[in-house]
Amino acid sequence: MIRAPTSADVYVTDDARWQAVLARDHDADTRFVYAVRTTGVYCRPSSSARLPKRENVEFFDSPAAAEKAGYRASRRIKGDQTRAAAERSAMVGQACRLIQTSPTPPSLEDLAAQAGLSPFHFHRLFKAETGLTPKAYISADRAGRLRKELNGTNTSVTNALYRAGFNSSSRFYETSNQLLGMPARSYRSGGTGETIRFTVGQCSLGAILVAQSERGICAISLGDDPDALVRSLQDQFPKAELLGGDAGFEKLIAQVVGFIETPALGLDLPLDIRGTAFQERVWRALREIPPGSTVSYSDLAQRIGHPKAVRAVGSACGANCIAVAIPCHRVLRRDGDVSGYRWGVERKRALLKREIAN
Numbered sequence: 001m002i003r004a005p006t007s008a009d010v011y012v013t014d015d016a017r018w019q020a021v022l023a024r025d026h027d028a029d030t031r032f033v034y035a036v037r038t039t040g041v042y043c044r045p046s047s048s049a050r051l052p053k054r055e056n057v058e059f060f061d062s063p064a065a066a067e068k069a070g071y072r073a074s075r076r077i078k079g080d081q082t083r084a085a086a087e088r089s090a091m092v093g094q095a096c097r098l099i100q101t102s103p104t105p106p107s108l109e110d111l112a113a114q115a116g117l118s119p120f121h122f123h124r125l126f127k128a129e130t131g132l133t134p135k136a137y138i139s140a141d142r143a144g145r146l147r148k149e150l151n152g153t154n155t156s157v158t159n160a161l162y163r164a165g166f167n168s169s170s171r172f173y174e175t176s177n178q179l180l181g182m183p184a185r186s187y188r189s190g191g192t193g194e195t196i197r198f199t200v201g202q203c204s205l206g207a208i209l210v211a212q213s214e215r216g217i218c219a220i221s222l223g224d225d226p227d228a229l230v231r232s233l234q235d236q237f238p239k240a241e242l243l244g245g246d247a248g249f250e251k252l253i254a255q256v257v258g259f260i261e262t263p264a265l266g267l268d269l270p271l272d273i274r275g276t277a278f279q280e281r282v283w284r285a286l287r288e289i290p291p292g293s294t295v296s297y298s299d300l301a302q303r304i305g306h307p308k309a310v311r312a313v314g315s316a317c318g319a320n321c322i323a324v325a326i327p328c329h330r331v332l333r334r335d336g337d338v339s340g341y342r343w344g345v346e347r348k349r350a351l352l353k354r355e356i357a358n
Helices: 014-022 063-068 077-101 108-115 119-130 134-150 157-163 169-180 184-188 226-236 247-261 277-287 297-303 310-319 345-357
Strands: 033-036 041-043 057-060 195-203 206-212 217-223 241-244
Touching: 014 033, 014 057, 033 063, 041 063, 057 063, 077 108, 077 119, 077 134, 108 119, 108 134, 119 134, 134 277, 195 226, 195 247, 206 226, 206 247, 217 226, 226 241, 247 345, 277 297, 277 310, 297 310
Parallel strands: 195 241
Antiparallel strands: 033 041, 033 057, 195 206, 206 217
16 A cells, blocks of 8 residues: 655655755645754744855754754844745645635635645645644634534525535435534434433532533533523523433543543544534644643634634633533633633633643
């Protein structure tokens, strides 16, 4: 079997690395640095510094390795990194806009051609900037469009699927359950025909509700009143069939409660995530924050490649309906203040304190 090349393969030899320096290749910036013996400094491959002679150059896998060898960072490196990051963000932003405005989803080759990159390099850069592959971003965008169309009062399912970018009804119905968590007509009618199992229990933070669709966990809620949690689930899925969990299902809530009480246990559950493309990017980034760590809303916006979308990031955190499994409690204000938690600030403080202690 022929193995597809990876980013490590592309820059594995000194000759390939030198070609990347000559091309001022931004894609290589996270793979290696080059150092110049005559000046004693090291630079990123995309550096705007004057190109040195090849015989004066040596390569290192990281800045730390170059500094260990006695080199110092070029004064240009910070400015070059800032400029490169801005260029990458702008390029990926343009690709996202093309996805969002195209009548039908553009192919990877079309997106890469617009960016002036190979499909391989574009795919890697897009995922690094957004946290999603182009295919996953397109899927989330179409799901968001479809939900919006189905929520309209005068739109048939057929019209909705075409407006959402599906060029054939058969292709849509093959993927509708994955996109919406249920058939389109069920979604249109508030979850009619969908079965959601749920159970309510108690933990040190109060009442807890865990609900599961056919795809995975679709809600984890915390509160003071168990009945209020159930009513909230009914509001979320007004026409779905809600079934109380049996003894086997209650093992699931025990797993969630165990994680709340002892975060070191970890929590690895299949999730039924239903959000816009932007929300899914935020929620994916949240799941990459390890227990005991926190980030600010602005940090999170930086991580998804939208440094100015701090308020939108906050809104996405607030829209999360799967507590602890999607850990929006690990996001703080820039000044470190604990605020803005859907299930109460005191619960947020308690979760963070418990994670730090573990």
